[in-house]
Amino acid sequence: MTKNLNKKIGSLIRKLRLEKNLSQMKLAELSKHSTNHIGSIERGEKNISIQTLHSITRVLDISLESFFALIDPADKDTKELTEIYLSLSDEQKTLILQLLKSTQKLNK
Structure with missing residues (x-):
């Protein structure tokens, strides 16, 4: 192990x-x-x-x-999301984070 x-x-x-x-x-x-x-x-x-x-x-x-x-990873999606996120530029990471936060607010 x-x-x-x-x-x-x-x-x-x-x-x-x-x-x-x-x-x-x-x-x-x-x-x-x-x-x-x-x-x-x-x-x-x-x-x-x-x-x-x-x-x-x-x-x-x-x-x-x-x-x-x-x-x-907890699951396949988590690993894939992490890999994609790590490949992004800092500017892209900021935009994605803003998008996710906006989406989360819509679901509340």
Whole structure:
């Protein structure tokens, strides 16, 4: 179970890193970890502490909440919404949030 979770976490970190066009070396430098440590995490060989994960997710510009939603989504729609949201620009995120808030008000 733990090994599978480590692999999921590592794979997601790698995917997000590549989407940001970062090398392992650059991610290691920005998150203040060694390149070897980042590589071991991405391969699922090491347990990752919350502190380490937090420093990595900050560099990857994703909240811990969103990260875990992608690792273990409550349902398929949540994962898809999270993935779409993360791919948007800041301006698009603001517009979507405004749209959702307006829709929610209409339903009250």
